[in-house]
Amino acid sequence: MPAPSGEARWEAELRALRQELAELRSEQQELARAVNQLTTTFRTLATHLGIAAEPYERKERRESSSNLPGFG
Numbered sequence: 001m002p003a004p005s006g007e008a009r010w011e012a013e014l015r016a017l018r019q020e021l022a023e024l025r026s027e028q029q030e031l032a033r034a035v036n037q038l039t040t041t042f043r044t045l046a047t048h049l050g051i052a053a054e055p056y057e058r059k060e061r062r063e064s065s066s067n068l069p070g071f072g
Contacts, residue, residue: 004012046052
């Protein structure tokens with residue numbers, strides 16, 4: 001059996017890398033779905049347990065620390 005040419009080896013390597021990339025993308029999408037499901041479950045539990053009454057929203061930043069009790 002003759003040895004594959006340099007170009008044939010590169011093409012085979014490129015195909016293998018493309019297949020691996022497709023598998024990694026598929027796994028990444030599956031992981032993103034799992035994280036989304038965990039986030040949804042956490043929010044539902046937090047609301048049910050009374051830890052959170054409404055979705056989290058970032059509050060406005062205070063102008064300065066002098067407005068805080070105990071800081072003057």
